[in-house]
Every structure is written in structure tokens, then in C-alpha cells.
Amino acid sequence: MKGPLSGWVAFGEEGLTYTFSGVTVPALTWDPIILTIRDLVSELVGCQFNFVLLNRYKDGTDKIGEHRDDEKDLVPKAPIASLSLGAERDFIFRHVDARQGKADIDPVTIPLTSGSLLVMRHPTNDVWYHSLPERRNVFSPRINLTFRVMVPPSATQKVPAFVIKTGSTTQWQADSAPI
Secondary structure (H helix, E strand, O other), X not given: OOOOOOOEEEEEOOOOEEEEXXXXXXXXXXXXXXXXXXXXXXXXXXXXXXXXEEEEEOOOOOOEEEEOOOOXXXXXXXXXXXXXXXXXXXEEEEEHHHHOOOOOOOOEEEEEOOOOEEEEOOOHHHHEEEEEOOOOOOOOOEEEEEEEOEOOOOOOOOOOOEEEEEOOEEEEEOOXXXX
16 A cells, blocks of 8 residues: 555644554644644534544555554544545545445545545444545645544543534533434
């Protein structure tokens, strides 16, 4: 799998890390601009995100293979919001049953234009794999900000499935309740 060449940068609450594909990315203290973007995305999605991973793709040769975000660092059933900036790229969903040859379900392709916000709510990440395939005709960079709800580092803290914001109210939801 060939991914973003310049690596990853993350911002988030103190002590958070994200481990995937054998790489652990610690969260830096929130940058004021990234924090402002996080607050806007949180308001739009209705979920208080505590972590963002930034990926830079130099051009269409940088890609991410088919996967599901199922790392233990993620709060189960929480939404994942992906903000795209720069070059347009295709984001492809493939159903788990189609991938395993159990069903004839066509892949779903979504063009991610600059400024687009893709939100994966439960159970999307459970039943669909997703990827950002290579596109040799793309010559400019793309930056992706993926907002997540991560498990707090302290084992003594209560870990909610996700947070819902309605107006000025923020409430912890049980892990069985979908957003």
C-alpha cells in the first residue's frame, strides 16, 4: 500500500494517539486554525470530535488501499468525518459481502471535491470497505482531514460510544444508539 509520502500529522486532546498499519501517530496540541475547523465540522455532524489526522497526497499516485477503520483506538460506532482540500479524488466504497464474493453489490464511487465533507456514520464502516485509489491523471496535491472520536488515554475515564450535540446541549450516548 502506497500512502501519503510526507507521513501523517495529528491534532487532538492531550495524550491521544492513533495506531494503524503498524504506525502510531501522537496528537499534537490543537492548532488554532485546525481547532476552528474541528468545531465547524463537529457542529455540522453533531458530534464532538477529539482528534484529527491530516494526510497529504502529493498527487494521484499516492493512494490508500481498501480498508475499514476498525482500530481499537476508535470509539465504537462514532461517526468519522473526512474533509477534502485540493485535488479532486475518487473515494470508493465496496460492500463487505461483495468483497467476499457473497453478493453482487456494485461499488459506490464518490468524487471528493475540494471543500467536500464526507461523513461515515454507523454502520457504514462495519459493512463497507473504503479506499482512495491511484489516479495517474491527477498532478496536484490533496489534503485530507479525518476527524474521529478516540478512546481517552485514561482507563479511569468513562468512554462513551459518541457525543451528540443538539443546540447548546452535549450528551453522551450509549454505544447501542445510532446517530
